[in-house]
Amino acid sequence: MNAGQLPRWVDFGLIPLLNLTAAFLVSGLVVLIIGENPIEVVQVLLWGALGFGEGVGFTLFYATNFIFTGLAVAVAFHAGLFNIGGEGQAYIGGLGVAFACLALDQVVPWWVTMPFAIVGAALAGAAWAFIPAWLQATRGSHIVITTIMFNFIAASLMVYLLVNVIGEAGSMQPETRTFEDGGRLPFLNDFIPFADFGTAPVNLSLVLGLIACFGVWLLIWRTRLGYEIRSFGANPTAAVYAGISPVRTIVVTMLISGGLAGMMAMNEIMGSQHRLLIEFVTGYGFVGIAVALMGRAHPIGIVLAAVLFGMLYQGGAELSFEIPTITRDMIVVIQGLVILFAGALEHMFRPALVQFFTMRRLNAAQTG
Amino acid sequence: MKKLLTIGALLAGVTMAASAYADEIKPAVLYDLGGKFDKSFNEAAYTGAEQFKEDFGIEYRDFELQNDAQREQALRNFARRGMSPIIAIGFSQANALEKVAQEFPDLQFAIVDMVVDLPNVRSIVFKEHEGSYIVGMLAAMASETGTVGFVGGMDIPLIRKFACGYKQGALAANENVEVFQNMTGTTGAAWNDPVKGGELAKSQFDRGADVVYHAAGATGIGVLQAAADAGKLGIGVDSNQNALHPGSVLTSMLKRVDIAVYRTFEDAKDGLFEPGFEVLGLAEGGVDWALDENNAELISDEMKATVEQVTNQIVSGEIVVHDYMADQTCPF
Incomplete structure (x- = not known):
């Protein structure tokens, strides 16, 4: 199934739309089985995600997380690497953010803290990706296994640090103290005068995420390093023959990937929670894999997929609030179906469409 | 879009209608x-x-x-x-x-x-430490090997508080008792890992423990199962879990949420x-230990009399159970 067999609008528009529709149809069946009205459910879900300012704010807030973790997975994809460690890298990224904020928040305003926090997040995330990358590059230890294992090491390390080292003394909750204003990113509400996101924590990190998208696009398609990454991903043997160092490519790609995952912590820690707390990543790293798959590892696709998942998260929360029989587990089922159809079953409708469009082209050629 | 607005209006309407019942x-x-x-x-x-x-x-x-x-x-x-x-x-x-x-x-x-x-x-x-103290005493009294165990969920101060109270209670009943302690994990998943809970309990049984107390949420289901399978005793937590394996759950430390x-x-x-x-705490009935038909045969009159006396002593302040979270240490 080569590219170019289908018009671009079908490839990037119609197929994702069909997949989504199929996912929602199956979800609708599940909703029917538990005795609710699927139409009503979809309406509440959409209303919850987009129907009012605060809903939109939360959708964008979640989308910001997914943009970072999605980009992280996508960059590694281009080099043929499957980075499943976004979860752990983001978690450790929080450490970088927290160190910057804890050190500076009482002394300087947020815009001075911000660059340090960004660098801290990226460095910490990258550092966490470095060992798996190095092991893959020099020892052939498979990156899927090592990055997963590093997620667990990250969780243990963070618990240790939060309970024994940087946690607030005498607090039951394993978390640091709350940052002062110097360690808080402004909410979008604060600097966009006409925005009305209510109490939603969507913040400056969204802008940062969009800049990161542009940066990734530049990197992958407009730089020499990006060319090396893509060549290596397409055919490692040929890449080596062309003089591209596999060790360097793997390590550098994973450092960038880990750095992007780590920057997710900007949104959660400096943007929303204003303190480093345990388990703040809650699966965003893993959803990033689905986002990257759905977005075809392209920044624009990732933004769209991230917004979609943001809608599912926020709309899902409102849904289980409004209709108590739709439990949070049902929301996970719906999210899972979207991932299944958009990611795993991506090729389900493709052969039929290819046939349809080839026929049409042939017919057109004959009549014309 | 119009439909969405309608829903919004409907929801608002429902809310307002509901608030009419003011009292x-x-x-x-x-x-x-x-x-x-x-x-x-x-x-x-x-x-x-x-x-x-x-x-x-x-x-x-x-x-x-x-x-x-x-x-x-x-x-x-x-x-x-x-x-x-x-x-x-x-x-x-x-x-x-x-x-x-x-x-x-x-x-x-x-x-x-x-x-x-x-x-x-x-x-x-x-005051989870008080309830844990009581079940610790019961554990040490019921133990034939003089060795009892504890399986915690996630390793956080709150769970160490359970462990510390339990150990203090066990030592109060038998000063030579040995207490094994294991935490299931360091992430939230540790609350929901019955397989690992069961394995930890088994390893404690293999080392000689014959009563194991869990404070591990759903992970504890595995602990109690392992105890029942091995013919040993488990101790439940939070809710009354005596009925999960009648005859194999010594008691449950009740936290009356x-x-x-x-x-x-x-x-x-x-x-x-x-x-x-x-x-x-014990005095307010907020924490307690469970005695019902499922474990009546496991608790002798002597055990019952002892813990009732100790309960009174804790209520009156005669016995002070150490609270781990007061100073983040367990002196036992």
Whole structure:
């Protein structure tokens, strides 16, 4: 199934739309089985995600997380690497953010803290990706296994640090103290005068995420390093023959990937929670894999997929609030179906469409 | 878009219609990440709320969280609909509750397992160490090998508090007792890993323990199962778990979150809701140990008499059970 067999609008528009529709149809069946009205459910879900300012704010807030973790997975994809460690890298990224904020928040305003926090997040995330990358590059230890294992090491390390080292003394909750204003990113509400996101924590990190998208696009398609990454991903043997160092490519790609995952912590820690707390990543790293798959590892696709998942998260929360029989587990089922159809079953409708469009082209050629 | 607006209007309409019943309270429960049906801590809250509903015919709303960002959001969603009292279950809710309670000073809030010092918040905490002390004594008295075990969930101060009280109690009953301690893990997954819980219990049995106490949420189901399979004794936690394996569960350390929820709702209904501390220990019936037909044969009259005496001594202050969280150390 080569590219170019289908018009671009079908490839990037119609197929994702069909997949989504199929996912929602199956979800609708599940909703029917538990005795609710699927139409009503979809309406509440959409209303919850987009129907009012605060809903939109939360959708964008979640989308910001997914943009970072999605980009992280996508960059590694281009080099043929499957980075499943976004979860752990983001978690450790929080450490970088927290160190910057804890050190500076009482002394300087947020815009001075911000660059340090960004660098801290990226460095910490990258550092966490470095060992798996190095092991893959020099020892052939498979990156899927090592990055997963590093997620667990990250969780243990963070618990240790939060309970024994940087946690607030005498607090039951394993978390640091709350940052002062110097360690808080402004909410979008604060600097966009006409925005009305209510109490939603969507913040400056969204802008940062969009800049990161542009940066990734530049990197992958407009730089020499990006060319090396893509060549290596397409055919490692040929890449080596062309003089591209596999060790360097793997390590550098994973450092960038880990750095992007780590920057997710900007949104959660400096943007929303204003303190480093345990388990703040809650699966965003893993959803990033689905986002990257759905977005075809392209920044624009990732933004769209991230917004979609943001809608599912926020709309899902409102849904289980409004209709108590739709439990949070049902929301996970719906999210899972979207991932299944958009990611795993991506090729389900493709052969039929290819046939349809080839026929049409042939017919057109004959009549014309 | 128009349809969406209609829904919005409808929802608003429903809310306004509901607030017409001014004298009837509209209670709400916000569970922690563990979920409503965890067979233990959160489920106890659910039991209390259900009981209240059954007794007084007053409906309540509840919500299960998926991530940290939803805490504030869910509390606000309740508050905007004028729900009151709103009970947040679990210490992790403190920050969110503090913010939202300040935004809605006219509503009543409560939090379990944590202290939030605001004029409209009731903070309910339990003396888990006292209950653990009692079951520790029972464990040491029931043990034939002089070796007992503890399996915790996630390694956090709260669970170390259970462990420390348990150890102190076991040592009080038998000063030569050996106490094994294992924590299941360091992430939230440690609350929901019955397989690993079972393995930890088995390893403690292999090293000679014959009574194992768990404070591990759903992980503990595996601990109790392993005890039943090995012909040893387990000790349940939070809810009464004696009936899970009759004859193989020595007792359960009850943490009466259900009573806390029920009482808060009832007080609000009667207009008696008062903010401030509520510390529930042995004296207040907030923690207890379970004795029913499932474990009657396991508890001898002597054991029963001893712990009843000790319970009185703890209530009167004659025996002080060390609280791990007071100084973050366990001197035993």
